[in-house]
Amino acid sequence: MRVQAGTEEKGDVLVVIEPAKKKEIVIKSKVQVMYGEAIKNTVKEMTKNLKKVKVEISDKGALEWVLRARMEAAMRKYRGEKE
Amino acid sequence: MKLRRTRLYVPGNNPHLIENVGLYDADVVILDLEDSVPIPQKFDARILVKYALQHVEFGKSEKWVRINGIDTPYWKRDLEEVLPFCEVVNLPKVEIYDDVEKVAKHMEKIEKKWRIEERGIVPIIETVKGLINARDIAKHSRVIALAWGGEDLTADIGIPRKKALILDHVRAEIVFAAKAWDKQALDTVYSDIRDMDGLFEYAQRARYMGFDGIGVIHPNQVETVHRAFRPTEDEIQKAREIIEAAREAEKKGKGVISLNGRMIDKPVVERARKILAFAEVD
Numbered sequence: 001m002r003v004q005a006g007t008e009e010k011g012d013v014l015v016v017i018e019p020a021k022k023k024e025i026v027i028k029s030k031v032q033v034m035y036g037e038a039i040k041n042t043v044k045e046m047t048k049n050l051k052k053v054k055v056e057i058s059d060k061g062a063l064e065w066v067l068r069a070r071m072e073a074a075m076r077k078y079r080g081e082k083e
Numbered sequence: 084m085k086l087r088r089t090r091l092y093v094p095g096n097n098p099h100l101i102e103n104v105g106l107y108d109a110d111v112v113i114l115d116l117e118d119s120v121p122i123p124q125k126f127d128a129r130i131l132v133k134y135a136l137q138h139v140e141f142g143k144s145e146k147w148v149r150i151n152g153i154d155t156p157y158w159k160r161d162l163e164e165v166l167p168f169c170e171v172v173n174l175p176k177v178e179i180y181d182d183v184e185k186v187a188k189h190m191e192k193i194e195k196k197w198r199i200e201e202r203g204i205v206p207i208i209e210t211v212k213g214l215i216n217a218r219d220i221a222k223h224s225r226v227i228a229l230a231w232g233g234e235d236l237t238a239d240i241g242i243p244r245k246k247a248l249i250l251d252h253v254r255a256e257i258v259f260a261a262k263a264w265d266k267q268a269l270d271t272v273y274s275d276i277r278d279m280d281g282l283f284e285y286a287q288r289a290r291y292m293g294f295d296g297i298g299v300i301h302p303n304q305v306e307t308v309h310r311a312f313r314p315t316e317d318e319i320q321k322a323r324e325i326i327e328a329a330r331e332a333e334k335k336g337k338g339v340i341s342l343n344g345r346m347i348d349k350p351v352v353e354r355a356r357k358i359l360a361f362a363e364v365d
Contacts, residue, residue: 005126005130009097010099011097011099012099062098063098063102063138064138065134065135065139066098066102066131066134068134069130069131069134070127070131072130072134073126073127073130073131076130077126082126
């Protein structure tokens with residue numbers, strides 16, 4: 001099941017999680033050069049218990065707490081939480 | 084006395100607007116999960132607000148969250164996510180005392196689980212039924228202030244808000260209901276964000292009707308409202324004299340306070356304290 005959380009508005013980030021054959025993290029960010037690695041580390045840390053998923057991050061300059069909030073929302077939806 | 088002259092509404096689904104809330108010096112910041120959040124974003128917003136309450140610098144602003152009403156499927160989940168991290172719950176569309184009680188009971192469970200202090204509730208009166216029960220609603224021990232919403236209330240009566248002639252009556256009811264139980268009364272928002280003169284007049288009028296603050300929808304409104312709620316120099320001077328007279332009477336062990344040959348009753352001293360609090364002096 002493909003789920004998403006967040007938006008592509010300024011200061012936000014869109015997180016998409018979907019099943020995949022192996023774990024894959026894709027990051028698209030306008031600040032990739034400066035923060036790409038930091039974003040990847042946060043995503044890796046938060047998804048350490050998830051296998052066989054593709055996590056796609058479209059960052060629009062989100063702060064760390066925003067990325068974490070959107071990641072948590074997407075992961076909880078992926079686990080089946082609703083509303 | 085806690086100043087609540089301005090309560091700034093910020094949509095709970097917009098991180099860009101949330102990240103600077105501490106810079107605006109509003110007495111209260113309300114992260115909104117209700118009207119400003121579309122239904123498909125309710126899930127994401129309550130998690131975003133949970134993180135914001137823990138990671139964003141709120142400055143001197145009190146942290147409130149407006150949860151969804153008890154007529155929706157969201158309010159319990161809202162509380163479960165955000166209650167441990169906010170100071171006050173702003174509860175929309177309250178119509179009867181039991182609405183507050185129902186929410187208070189759920190809050191109590193969460194507070195026990197997290198071992199946190201009891202949080203206050205500020206009900207928003209938005210219907211005629213809520214208005215006629217406002218005196219009952221305000222007496223709930225969790226209620227720290229009473230607010231009201233003009234748009235929904237005038238819609239409930241069936242009149243256009245801008246031409247409504249009944250609003251001063253509504254305001255008086257809210258003030259009486261709140262003050263009877265020693266709670267704060269909070270007026271609704273002034274929605275024209277470009278009209279600062281109109282805002283000043285509106286806020287000053289709210290103050291003289293007995294309100295302790297108004298809602299604001301743009302950071303630019305904060306300073307004007309604080310200015311409107313600032314007592315005049317004359318009011319401050321008189322309040323200082325009254326407080327000084329009260330201190331003197333206490334020092335001399337006198338039961339009766341007098342100033343310039345006139346007796347001063349307790350409510351007058353309390354009003355003087357409030358004026359000095361609004362003047363942000365002591």
